[in-house]
Amino acid sequence: MIARLVVQTVLWLASMGVLLFGAAGTLAWPAAWWYLIELGGLSLWIGVWLAHHDPGLLAERLAPFVQNQQSRWDRLFMMGVALVWCGWLIAMGLDAMRFHWSAPLPVALVSLGSLCVFLCIFMCRFVFRANSYAAPVVKIQASRGHKVIDSGPYARVRHPMYAAALLFFLGTPLLLSSWWGLAFVPVMVIGLGWRAVREERLLAAQLDGYTNYMARVRFRFIPFIW
Template identity: 35%
Template sequence: MQGTQQQKPAWVWTRGRIIKLFTAIALYPLCLCGVSGRWSWPQAWFIIFDQLLLYTLTAVYISRHNPSLLPERERFIRNAGTAGFDKVLAPAVVALALPMYLAAGLQQRWHAALLPATPAWQLAAAAVLHVLTVLLACWAMTTNKFFSSVVRIQTDRGHVVCDSGPYAYVRHPAYIAVVVQTLAEALLLQSSWLLWIGAARAAVLAARTAAEDAMLQQQLPGYAAYAARVKYRWLPLVY
């Protein structure tokens, strides 16, 4: 999407943002390694470093090139004009994220109904898939100047349709990235519990996608024409 001219603040890495970053850095190991009791768990550390590294680099890029997006995302459902359905669905997506990793950690600790041992080549494929899906989500964030954490028409930020980058191929690339990323994590961690909670999260994302897409087609100028041109929401030829 193209945006209006934005002023770059002198210092975007405020104390609050730095605290949130280090909280996230602590939470991942605690949920996976701490809960499982396995501090030498290579797959868990791979997931932790992959996400933290790529998302931190993305945040740095956004802070330099689209700084007004940071407060937009931080306000979450407190944003004026947040769609009614997203006051329920957006918190649900967030609320299901932490339990996925807690469940994976507990399942490892209790050795309860783990997925079958994954051959090395499948682990490698899952690791590559994880990197690619996180990169896809980061690509969407850095391409779309209006990548809010909630569904709303951002008239205060000059909201227009984004049809470049991954949006040239599907209308909601970050959602499918999250869904496939969860599948890769379940394989890497051998966690059926993570898979089931991830499936519930994917269902919420599918409902959110449908509601968001319908709203955008009705309220965002140019989106209906974009949807007619880019026909699929998540995966070409599938959905």
């Protein structure tokens, strides 16, 4: 399992590097190198932790993003995510390095971006500790005894991992010093919100107790806001 984690992480980082540096037209982009190193190190850290504490969840996290068990709408959503993700990385490379459409961001904002990326992964550890069913795809994991989780961060919001992703969406373009990258963020947040609503409909229909959970925990992403 660890070997598979390492291989998939390396391939994922390599593909991101091709998009970022290819669009930038240069390898002399320290912020992008730091971004990949930070993301890779944090991903391996949380993956190794999962391998020891919840190998079943790690297997789910390493599974393909398009699966037969998914609803058709979620398969289409994940394919759309892949396209937007690639376009996002390319846009930031073109913006920050090749054409310099954006003026360099202050060091404080770049540092804030790095902190946001760290906090996203750090928060995900608490999510994974509370919820062994936090797969990257929307499906009912009947074979693993899927049940409603209402402890830890799930006692505050219904989608704490999506809440963590908001930090990642903000932190990535700040770290890479791209205002064009920030322009993508509202679209990505709307997409994530749409998925959360569709996911809740599926869970309410197919997972015992989820409707009662929704009544107890009112907010999806951010307490007192949404």
